[in-house]
Amino acid sequence: MADYPLLTVSLSPHIKSGESVEKIMWTVVACLLPPLILSVFIFGVQTLIITAVSVASCVAVEAISQKLLHRPVTIKDGSAVITGLLMAYIIPPGVPYWIPILGAIMAVYVAKHLLGGIGFNIFNPALIGRAFLMATFPVAMTSAWLPPIRDLSIFKYMGSGVDAVSMATPLYVLKHYGSEALVEKFGSFGTMYIDFFLGWRPGCIGETSSFLLLLGGLFLIYKRYITWHIPASVIVSVGFFTWAFAGDTLFTGNPLLAILSGGVMLGAFFMATDYVTSPSQETAKIVFGVGVGALTVLIRIKGGYPEGVCYAILLMNPLVPALEGWFRPKRFAPLKGTQK
Secondary structure, three states: OOOOOOOOOOOOOOOOOOOOHHHHHHHHHHHHHHHHHHHHHHHOOHHHHHHHHHHHHHHHHHHHHHHHOOOOOOHHHOHHHHHHHHHHHOOOOOOOOOHHHHHHHHHHHHHHHOOOOOOOOOOOHHHHHHHHHHHHOHHHHHHOOOOOOOOHHHHHHOOOOOHHHOOOOHHHHHHHHOHHHHHHHHOOHHHHHHHHHHOOOOOOOOOOOHHHHHHHHHHHHHOOOOOOHHHHHHHHHHHHHHHHHHHHHOOOOOHHHHHHOOOHHHHHHHHOOOOOOOOOOHHHHHHHHHHHHHHHHHHHHHOOOOOOHHHHHHHHHHHHHHHHHHOOOOOOOOOOOOOO
16 A cells, blocks of 8 residues: 555644734834824824823733633733724824723723634724723813924914914814815915825824825835725725815815825724724725725714714724625635536
């Protein structure tokens, strides 16, 4: 009888690379650091303190949750650090320092570990943390905006009768005071494009610089940690639906302003692309991204809240299993009983 080599049967994956969850997570952390450095420069050192509290809280809650639920402690993989960074990046730079602690409990313990831990959560944990903070502390989360402290042009607004909006975000000014007030506050549209792209505007801690977020996102695409499908579809759809439906009601039909305002870049590259809460199939990714973009514009135009990226992603997260099923690749072999 001929000798045949023994076959080893094991669970997938069968094709492996040098990448690991830990390496990917820490690479994402590195890509998120430049916006934090800029935020410290333009808003002050309190943004660094808030971010440090957020990260430390998420890591601590992760360890405590895994201990309480009798699971291996995996705080070294970087996932809790990313949650802490992203949650800090989507809250205003002037909130009290204890705010991120409560957000960390909701994001990590409730939205992540009570649903089974990493790989099983339905919603993006950082966004759930922010939504919780918005619901429980709406005043702190909507009035703690700061102007760029090194933007000397801010002094020209003092005593001008618009003190109530001198620290408001561009989206807030645009929604409640109109495009004329926006131009009066931030200058011409050309000036706004440059300032908003570079990050010289009021906003959440890590969302202001489209330039730095774009660089980090492109690097992740280059490393193949994410694909272009979701970021591109989110950004393009925000611009398209703004042009098609906003008109003079909000963005004066200005897609570029809509893309550079708020958290579109941060959400498109670093939140909507979360492995667990986004689709894996290419067509499903595009549909998912278009849904996020469309809901963002809908919330901005018709909702009472001037921003919509956070809630748009959360609303699309539960649809991921359905999208995966609808766009499942066709079988490469005929079903049993269909052979002729």
